[in-house]
Amino acid sequence: MFEYMGKEIFAKFGLPVPQGRMITDPAEAATVAAEIGKPAVIKSQVLSGKRGKAGGIKFADTPEQAAAAAKEIFGMTIQGLPVERLLVEEKLKIDKELYMSITIDGAAKMPVLIASAHGGMDIEEVDEEFIIKQHIDPELGMQPFIARDVVRRMGIPLSGPHGKELVKIVQTLYKIFIQKDAELVEINPLVFSDDKVIAADSKVTIDDDALFRQKDLPYVEERSATEKAAKDLGLSFVDLEGNIAVMANGAGITMGTLDTLQYYGGAAANFLDCGGGTGREATAKALELLIAKNPKSMIINIFGGITRCDQVALAFKDINESVGFNCPVVIRLVGTNQDEGRAILASIGIEAFDFMAEAAEKAVKLAAANV
Amino acid sequence: MFEYMGKEIFAKFGLPVPQGRMITDPAEAATVAAEIGKPAVIKSQVLSGKRGKAGGIKFADTPEQAAAAAKEIFGMTIQGLPVERLLVEEKLKIDKELYMSITIDGAAKMPVLIASAHGGMDIEEVDEEFIIKQHIDPELGMQPFIARDVVRRMGIPLSGPHGKELVKIVQTLYKIFIQKDAELVEINPLVFSDDKVIAADSKVTIDDDALFRQKDLPYVEERSATEKAAKDLGLSFVDLEGNIAVMANGAGITMGTLDTLQYYGGAAANFLDCGGGTGREATAKALELLIAKNPKSMIINIFGGITRCDQVALAFKDINESVGFNCPVVIRLVGTNQDEGRAILASIGIEAFDFMAEAAEKAVKLAAANV
């Protein structure tokens, strides 16, 4: 989710954000800067950190300067991502930068709030002694006393305006985290600006698995076209750097296949977990995705449980007869309906392997030979 | 809270209620009945059950009949309460009457949902075997599975339209109960009307102690003028049937004083707990409230802890010198600053008792003698 989207959510929950708004036309920058009526900052909206270092954040004292800065940033490419949106907002007077986030601690099985009076940099770069970690009992929730104690531990006086505002911000941030099914809500920096406390940046990540009940949230596609196509088939796909296409059934065995390829000196072009119980048609479509990547060889590694070997073999046959394979293919096929599956493969002259290691070694050799 | 207020809350949460609205002018009845465009029911809005038996509920097939019925009911007195508001709503086709409520079980220390497929009468009159009681773990809340199981136990098929609607109603009712700080939310009867399930009546009681955070709720004063005046002083007052005015400090000792009066053949005119630490002025005002009731005698029973005996004595002296007492008064005064208090009383010729029983016996005798 882009910074401006997170800030829109923050604002909706009453969390203080700088005055301003997002534009998709750099020509609007002057108008927004004039509306603000103060020095402005123009921030490229891309899903990457390090925007500042890449020149994607500029300041402007006048609407004219804002227009010039917007023109300069718009269309830039930051870490491969084109800048198509800008956030124009008031330039804050920054007296102090803090850090605050809530995320999920898988080991503790509960949310954890991380806060520091030292913000503005990556939290990993902050000395451990200045980092406050507070787990939140999911059945108790974020009670006011927890928020107060976090602020106290940050070393901010509770009696002052900043302390009082921070106590509210902690509670609001948790409310957003819960109500929006977030995996992460982060404010860095959270700034003291005179008596105010303002979220100068925002990072909000929503749990993909909860999108079905968060339909009003803006959704930003972060996947490659192939990843998205696989997702639409209900499969899990990740682009990798190597040249051997991989399909296996199950996340663990797919990783294991990748590792085995590496062991034999190869490198996978992708991670493709075709899951459990995927049928003939979806499997065929998944194979097409792999072919489109022009790999040097391909390994199909199936340990059939719910997945039926005959369905995989039929999908292979379908593709072989329609688009055809553009590289040598190695198949390892064991488990449910193994004999039927192998018979189908045999009918088109393919012999399946019994063991994963053998199959992987062969796939590496074939890729190396395919120059 | 009046029936129509409860129904307004129900409607706001999406709980189905009959079409219609409240009127304070009987002349509007015809308009509302015409808006409804169906046979209507005109219901007196008073804080009492038994409206039906008292003639406070009438049916009308036409707007003209509605006007006539409204005229008849408006201004009636039901159990001492004048009818000043009417609810005009559609007359429901009633296929079945059910009961549903959520209240607080003090012994279990959690909310309890009570439901029955046999509604329309007092729940006390329903056979125990037809009553479903489901406690709700306050940290777990009303999960859908609980709602489904309640409906299943009510004997309503979950697959049918009534069952599905009831599952939603159980959850909505709990949401109202929690969000509105209710002590009781009750729907009796909850009716099946063709495929619909509709709340034909409503009873909602809000926790007085939570009114500070429920400011948007309508508030209906149910106290007598004296009870309200005492409440405004921070004291607890209840009108009773007898003729001996009572003031004591603490709910338990006040009850104990009432019981002791009864033991000696007397009857208290009121319960007045002047609490702990009430000062001279408030105590004096409380005494005025008692005097205004024209009792035959009065007992002041103070066991001073936080309450200081001198303050009570001074309040007594103040009243004695300003409005004066209109009946004989017995004072029992022990505890904090006892000597100072007694000295003040002695200065105006009053001797305080040491023991509650003696004082109570004396108050009863004085009341009997005061004819």
Add this chain to the structure above:
Amino acid sequence: MAIIINENTNVLVMGMTGKQGTFHTKQMLDYGTKIVAGTSPGKGGAIVEGVPVYNSVREACENHRIDASVVFVPAGGTKDAALESIDAGVGVVVVVTEGVPVHDEIQMVAYAKRKGAIVLGPNTFGIVSSGKCKIGIPPNKYFVEGPVGVVARSGTLTYEIVGNLTASGLGQSTVVGMGGDRVVGTTFIDVLKMFEEDPLTKAVVLIGEIGGNAEETASEYIKTMSKPVVGYIAGKSAPPGKRMGHAGAIIERGKGTFQGKVEALTAAGAKVATLPFEVPGLIKEMLGM
């Protein structure tokens, strides 16, 4: 011995800088209570009656061992204060505040149960282990050491009866106020069990009142007790449907009557006093004194 608190109990006062908190801090210190810390958010660093004030219970716990806390925070913040103590691992939380919303009471009691904390109140006078430790608001002078355990729903009535006991030469092991609200943290049975096991306690006084069924439930346990129990139930003359001062003191739909409670206690072998001053005599009778 005594129950729940004793001479080694370290006490934290929540809302210490408020009027009530400051006043009762002094009273408790006068009684001999070991008050080691107080809290008042934003006022950390202050000193009240010689006791240091912290911003949070956790901060207090970083500096002291806290065994019990007492809450003098206004009703709107009471739930938060009680949860804070429970969350910090304080084992005994005495909630004096009146007028706490009942839904808040439900939540704090549920959390206390989960964390294994004892909550007295809300709306309690507190607890006194006579001569050792007083937490709450009772007047200091009537509570002297002795063999009688007292458990009650109501404050001043308890002082009345404790005063009678003391005047009759019967001191108290521990006097426990459960609180007058409908939802409170501790039941008669919880306390009776502790008295049954406490070597110092030889007899128990149960001070109940109309409303609810706490006394009836307690009677089931009293049947099994080895120690004599004397009851007193307030509200015999109260009419049904009227709330007598305490949120919990109301006869509703025919339940919670005086008669029902007296019958249950009597059937369980307890003696029930008709008037408060009769309690010491019944105790002596049951103890064969």
Add this chain to the structure above:
Amino acid sequence: MAIIINENTNVLVMGMTGKQGTFHTKQMLDYGTKIVAGTSPGKGGAIVEGVPVYNSVREACENHRIDASVVFVPAGGTKDAALESIDAGVGVVVVVTEGVPVHDEIQMVAYAKRKGAIVLGPNTFGIVSSGKCKIGIPPNKYFVEGPVGVVARSGTLTYEIVGNLTASGLGQSTVVGMGGDRVVGTTFIDVLKMFEEDPLTKAVVLIGEIGGNAEETASEYIKTMSKPVVGYIAGKSAPPGKRMGHAGAIIERGKGTFQGKVEALTAAGAKVATLPFEVPGLIKEMLGM
């Protein structure tokens, strides 16, 4: 013996009338699992594979002793189903469903902890006490009785390794799937402790993967174990920042790396296999076979 489930475990299938529920009911029955009931709200009274279907877990519990349940309910209703089983007192809840919102997982795991229930998953293949009881979705044929306990985050990889074990003559006491999501009900340590105490188990295979720190934490316990442990960690070749199929399988901010896990396991005295097929040999080596 075996851990968590055995031949006497009575199993309830939640979502029994769905396609997945019906298919795996048959598979589990074929394996010998005692499936005594199923649930499907609104379909109470139906019979699936000879097993009665009820409207709720509570209704099923009114008619059967239920020791464990398995959840085949779609992701949107999984939390409710798991809570329902836990609430009814079911001691072992196996949540097969994938794609459950992580906030729902947090809630169900918290409630399970409070109620003392064991939750496997979400996103687990389930659990097999070989030859006695299978709950979940693994293929039946590879799981045979024997001395090796297996605990894993991933399904098919487990079948692969179990297949290798069985082919090498090493049967399994119990094979436990913890689930591939970031928040799951059971940790490696929970399971390792049970294996350590289980007389049938002579050695343990821990199948981990990149992401999180479950393997590192487990290593601390492995140091204290009397039984040999062989590890296999998937994801050696995975680049940082990429989620490898499982929500939990991601190297974030330099944490959860293959190298870190292997080092921790090795330091704890476990042997770590480089490729899955090496596991049986290492087990035999450590058992002196």
